[in-house]
Amino acid sequence: MSGVEHVTVIGAGVSGLTSAVVLAESGVRVHVIAAEWPGGNSLAAGAMWGPYLVEPRDKVAEWSRHSLEVFRTLAGDPCTGVRITSGVEASRHAVAPPDWATTRPGFRPCAPNELPPGFRTGYRFEVPLIDMPSYLGSLHRRLLAIGATVAKGRVTDLDDPDLGPVVVNCSGLGSRQLADDTDLRPIRGQHVVVANPGITEFFSEDTGTSTDLLCVYPHGDTVVLGGTAIDGREDLSPDPEAAEAILRRCTTVEPRLAEARVLAHRIGARPTRPAVRVEAEVRANGRTVIHNYGHGGAGVTLSWGCARDVHLLSAGRSQAY
Numbered sequence: 271m272s273g274v275e276h277v278t279v280i281g282a283g284v285s286g287l288t289s290a291v292v293l294a295e296s297g298v299r300v301h302v303i304a305a306e307w308p309g310g311n312s313l314a315a316g317a318m319w320g321p322y323l324v325e326p327r328d329k330v331a332e333w334s335r336h337s338l339e340v341f342r343t344l345a346g347d348p349c350t351g352v353r354i355t356s357g358v359e360a361s362r363h364a365v366a367p368p369d370w371a372t373t374r375p376g377f378r379p380c381a382p383n384e385l386p387p388g389f390r391t392g393y394r395f396e397v398p399l400i401d402m403p404s405y406l407g408s409l410h411r412r413l414l415a416i417g418a419t420v421a422k423g424r425v426t427d428l429d430d431p432d433l434g435p436v437v438v439n440c441s442g443l444g445s446r447q448l449a450d451d452t453d454l455r456p457i458r459g460q461h462v463v464v465a466n467p468g469i470t471e472f473f474s475e476d477t478g479t480s481t482d483l484l485c486v487y488p489h490g491d492t493v494v495l496g497g498t499a500i501d502g503r504e505d506l507s508p509d510p511e512a513a514e515a516i517l518r519r520c521t522t523v524e525p526r527l528a529e530a531r532v533l534a535h536r537i538g539a540r541p542t543r544p545a546v547r548v549e550a551e552v553r554a555n556g557r558t559v560i561h562n563y564g565h566g567g568a569g570v571t572l573s574w575g576c577a578r579d580v581h582l583l584s585a586g587r588s589q590a591y
Contacts, residue, residue: 275299277584278433280425280448281440283309284402284573285562287409289438290418292577293584300418301434307422308406310506311442314538315570316461316487316494317405318472319398321370322567323479325545330568333546333575334370340574341398351404355488357472360385360392365476367393386523389475399472400570401489428559438560438580442541443504445563451547454564456504456539462495462516464530469493473523484519492533495520499567504539542566548576550583560584 275298279290282304294300319341321334344352356376359367371377371393380392413420428437428448439449446454466488475484483497495516498509513535521527543564551559560583565572 276301276434277436277438278303279438279440280304281309281442281444281563282307282406282410282420283312283440283442284315284406284409284569285312285442285565285576286438286440287406287413288573288577289440289562289580291409291412291416292574292581293438294413294416294418296581298584300413300416302413302418302420303423303425304420305422305424305444307420308410309442311538311540312406312569313402314459314461314536315400315402315567316485316496317400317402317570318474318485318487319400319571320368320568321571324566324568324572329548330546330572331370333572333579334568336575336578337571337573338398341400345398349404350408351401351489353399353401353489354396355399355470355472356394356396357474358384358392358394359474359476360389361476362389364390368476371395371397386473388522397472399487399489401492402570404489429553429555429557433557435556436558436560436584438562438584440562442563443539445541445547445561449559449561449563451543451564453543455502455542457542457566458498458500458503458505458537458539459496459567460498460509460512460516461536462513462532463534463536464493464495464517464527464532466491466493467526467530469524469526475523482515482519484523486520486524486527493527493530494536495527499540501542506537506539508535508537540565540567540569546572546576548579548583558584 374395377395485496
């Protein structure tokens with residue numbers, strides 16, 4: 271590790287916890303500090319592996335592939351909350367499948383009678399589904415088992431002398447103030463969690479840049495239904511009208527949801543910027559800060575690939591990706 275012995279990670283969302291795990295398992299002493307345990311925005315995610323409206327394209331493809339390899343391994347342990355699941359992504363228009371979907375196991379176009387009313391095209395494939403409360407809990411336990419230390423607190427200054435010589439900044443939207451990043455903006459997302467009426471396959475609509483999303487993600491006894499993507503809005507209070515609209519949209523493609531009991535509402539603000547920032551910065555005081563934020567709605571999908579590059583940056587092998 272080129273002499274790096276201790277790293278402080280800021281943030282306990284999926285990016286922070288994954289970066290901390292990769293660093294700790296490489297032999298570095300890791301301390302994680304975060305205002306929320308686990309990070310609320312990550313906790314609100316659906317979540318399905320799949321690159322989602324995020325740049326830079328070449329690095330996103332590389333980060334996604336590495337994460338996919340890790341998720342395939344994690345799916346072998348039910349305690350991680352990761353499962354490989356078959357399902358359908360469909361559109362109400364004639365569209366080609368996303369490039370990443372065509373390489374997934376079981377990929378094939380859907381016949382017209384396999385699609386809900388109103389849909390013109392669809393594709394079936396297998397991808398990892400991640401139950402975020404279980405998954406974030408498994409990362410936390412993995413960290414503690416390695417010997418990492420954790421604390422609840424809010425970092426307000428990247429030059430705070432108590433942080434140590436190397437800091438990994440996974441503060442998400444907090445980087446607007448912490449890293450003075452004016453390119454960051456929130457995209458509010460809302461999901462409804464219901465008791466599972468027997469659904470075993472996912473369904474996702476390709477809605478393009480619409481603020482109204484449609485996804486059905488089964489996680490054993492529960493199903494996460496989505497969603498919304500409201501650019502520029504970051505308040506986390508539940509929106510009953512949005513929740514009702516989500517339930518209506520999802521019930522049209524999966525009628526069994528009509529009588530499903532609502533268990534929870536999950537609201538988060540996706541930290542979005544023109545391109546994901548994974549970059550090492552040497553501060554005036556000599557401290558190295560490795561930034562890892564701005565993943566938008568693809569934080570889970572990119573998490574292991576970005577964490578691997580954080581590890582490389584901490585070893586001084588490069589300055590940016």
